[in-house]
Amino acid sequence: MTPSPARRFLTRRAPRAWETAVRLARPLTEALVTGTPDPARPRSRRLTRRVPRALGLLPFQRIDLVLLADLALTAVLFGGGLSYLQTEAAAARSPLDQEGLMFAALAFSLPLALRGRWPLAAWRSAFLLVPLGTVVSRQFLHEVPYTAAASVTYTLVVYAVAVRCERHITVGVWIFSVLGAWILHPNSMALVTGVVTATVLFGHNVRARRLAAGLLAQEERRSERALAAQAALEERARIARELHDVVAHHMSVIAIQAEAVPMQAAGDARRLEEGLREIRTLSLAAMTEMRRVLGVLREGDGDTDTAPQPGLGRLEELVDTARSAGLDVTLKLLGDLAGLPTAVSLSAYRIAQESLSNAMRHAPGSSVSLKIARYGAELHVQVTNGAGARSATSPRSPEGPGHMGHGLIGMRERVSMLGGRLWVGPTGTGFAVTAILPITEDA
Known part of the structure; x- marks a missing residue:
């Protein structure tokens, strides 16, 4: 039997009507029952304070000033x-x-204390308690059923929902608020609708800006990691090119010597021993050159530098240059620093040079402590600078303190080549660099 056109129309339209009803019911259901807010954003340091030592037994170490303000306002409103x-x-x-x-006063103020940690729970309690308190107080408040405390509390919890919840949940909160105002006091519905609408729009705009700022910060972190990886790859490529020249030259000489020595010795043990000793000397020289190549690579134009590489013997000259640039440098040398391997002395000099250069660029006029000490088979290099005495005149670069720029990457590469350890990072109001370089005979 063929169904009638009317039956076919109703059969075809019924699922669509059901889907529409479900879509309309979702915001209301999540706002009132199932919805959850976004996690709370970490407070900035300006909005938190350390717990005083007199209150050191408290289970928390910092005080949330926003939460403290909500609790204080709750007490004032009550x-x-x-x-x-x-x-x-x-x-x-x-x-x-x-x-x-007391119940009415508590109903008009208590939800405010919950909005920082549980914004949806705060609105749900306000949506139930404020009407109950209004019914209680209506017996003697005939013209304006909403007290100032109720108005402030409800507006702030609606704002918290708009900032921390998704858009459809905020829409559900707006619908319930308008319907509740119409039921409680139709004459003031237009005013309540205007206030709630403005609050929702403002809170949603704040949420959108925060989300955009968060996405931008993530993108900046990805860009910084990509730039650091690219800088490391470029540095490795430059090192590979220079090492190829150094290794090719020395290995060629060693290969020729290894082939010629047995022929020249002709069975003479003494001459054979001298030839092998010369090959060992060439091998050690090749290893030294492979490490010295880092000093060549750090030159701005990348040209090969044939002059002797600097070392700790030129440290006073480096410190004088930094002082002439406005830094207050305190130099402290401990232990026997004479006779250090060239590579170790060069690396210590370059680490101190890069640290002082960073202090000049990012903390001009600051006090810098430069300490180089030898403890047994280790050389410790520690450079610490405080806050700048004036604003930096050069633009902030990715090499600045706290950023993995080319300078810090170069330090890590240099220390890694010697098998040492490096720590860099902020300390107090300044920045610190600490390197431990092993002292070995073949360094």
Whole structure:
């Protein structure tokens, strides 16, 4: 039997109507029952304070100033609201007892204390408690059923929902708020709708800006990691090119010597021993050149430098240059620094040079402590600078303190070549670089 056109129309339209009803019910259901807010954003240091030592037994170490302000405002609204209700009830000779007035005052203020940690729970409690408190106070508040405490509390919890919840949940909160205002006091519905709408739009705009700022920060971190990886790859490529020249030259000489020595010795053990000793000397020289090539690679133009590489013997000259640039440098040398291997002395010099250069660029006029000490088979290099005495005149670069720029990457590569250890990072208001370089005979 063929169904009638009317039946076919209803059959075809029914699923669409059901889907539409489900889509409309979702915001209301999530706002009132199932919805959850986004995790709270970490507070900036300006909005937190350390717990005083006198309160050191508290289970937390920092005080959230926003939460503290919410609790203080809750107490003020409760006390002020209770006093206002008591005055109005006495003037109207209302039979309402003290417990009823306290319930109304608590209903108008308590949800505010929850909004920082549980914004949806704060709105749900306000959506239930504020109407109940309004019903209680309506007995003697005929013209304006909403007290100032109720208005402030409800506006702030709606704002918290708009900032921390998805858009459809915020839409559900707006719908319930408008319907509740229409049921409680139709005459003031237009005013309530305007205030709630403005609050929702403002909170949603703040949320959108925060999300955009978060995405931008993530993208900047990805870019920094990509730039650091690219810088490391470029550095390795330059090192590979220079090492190829050094290794090719020395290995060629060693190969020729290894082939010629047995022929020249002709069975003479003494001459054979001298030839092998010369080959060993060439091998050690090749290893030294492979490490010295780092000093060549750090030159701005990348040209090969044939002059002797600097070392700790030129440290006073480096410090004088930094002092002439405005830094207050304190130099402290401990232990026997004479006779250090060339590569170790060069690396220590370059680390100190790069650290002082960073202090010049990013903390001009600051106090810098430069300490180089030898402890047994280790050389310790520590450079610490404080906050700048004036603003930096050069643009901030990725090599600045706290960033993995070319300078810090170069330090890591240099220390890694010697098998040492390096720590870099902020300390107090300044920046610190600490390197430990092993001292070996073949360094």
